Amino acid sequence: MPIKAILTDIEGTTSAVSFVFDVLFPYAAAHLPDYVRQHAAELVVAEQLAAVRADSGEANADSERCIEILLGWIAEDRKATPLKALQGMVWEQGYRAGQLKGHVYPDAVDALRQWHAEGYQLYVYSSGSIQAQKLIFGCSEAGDLSPLFSGYFDTTSGPKREAGSYQRIAAAIGLPGEEILFLSDVVQELDAAQQAGLQTIGLAREGGVLEGHDTVASFAVIDPARF
Numbered sequence: 001m002p003i004k005a006i007l008t009d010i011e012g013t014t015s016a017v018s019f020v021f022d023v024l025f026p027y028a029a030a031h032l033p034d035y036v037r038q039h040a041a042e043l044v045v046a047e048q049l050a051a052v053r054a055d056s057g058e059a060n061a062d063s064e065r066c067i068e069i070l071l072g073w074i075a076e077d078r079k080a081t082p083l084k085a086l087q088g089m090v091w092e093q094g095y096r097a098g099q100l101k102g103h104v105y106p107d108a109v110d111a112l113r114q115w116h117a118e119g120y121q122l123y124v125y126s127s128g129s130i131q132a133q134k135l136i137f138g139c140s141e142a143g144d145l146s147p148l149f150s151g152y153f154d155t156t157s158g159p160k161r162e163a164g165s166y167q168r169i170a171a172a173i174g175l176p177g178e179e180i181l182f183l184s185d186v187v188q189e190l191d192a193a194q195q196a197g198l199q200t201i202g203l204a205r206e207g208g209v210l211e212g213h214d215t216v217a218s219f220a221v222i223d224p225a226r227f
């Protein structure tokens with residue numbers, strides 16, 4: 001079955017891990033406390049704070065305690081959906097103010113443009129919220145890459161290390177798994193996608209092999225037509 005859609009991870013795949021850890025996470029840690037204080041009464045933020053209380057098991061946590069919990073989650077890189085939603089809101093302010101520009105490897109920019117021109121449908125699946133995904137590609141160093149993408153998936157589709165998440169995404173895309181190529185730098189994510197019937201290629205940008213998956217160091221050597 002030929003590949004019709006390509007689903008890509010962001011951190012470590014299209015974009016440098018260092019951009020996420022050295023730029024995005026510190027920006028969120030610096031600005032999230034005041035953002036929460038200023039917007040805690042607004043429904044979109046209040047809903048996420050309610051989810052922080054539920055996920056942490058601290059039903060009576062006030063806004064200041066929620067901020068402490070969120071900063072702890074940033075420090076431990078917890079892929080918690082309410083943290084990711086709030087990070088997306090905070091980053092939006094940084095991108096709009098010109099303080100942030102999304103990093104996307106030049107080889108990924110070139111390949112995504114080529115695959116889009118060749119008629120492949122392109123999708124993103126990241127632990128970052130859909131808002132954060134649209135920002136990193138929409139406000140990237142290479143310009144607005146958002147017209148290349150047909151859709152975005154985040155942890156509201158499920159955790160990235162569970163096969164069921166990829167089954168739900170394939171159903172949402174409307175293609176059998178075998179017609180979707182998933183790209184990631186994390187072997188557990190590739191394993192879960194493979195278990196769901198998707199094709200996989202691992203990205204090891206510093207070299208090495210992702211056990212059980214064809215592995216490359218750059219998008220430049222990926223040929224979706226070979227499947």
Ligand SMILES: CSCCC(=O)C(=O)COP(=O)(O)O
Nearest residue numbers: 010011126127128132133136
């Ligand atoms: C959407 S950019 C921010 C990335 C992020 O918050 C994150 O946790 C990265 O997760 P990924 O699934 O892209 O490895």
Ligand SMILES: [Mg+2]
Nearest residue numbers: 009011012185
């Ligand atoms: Mg990744």
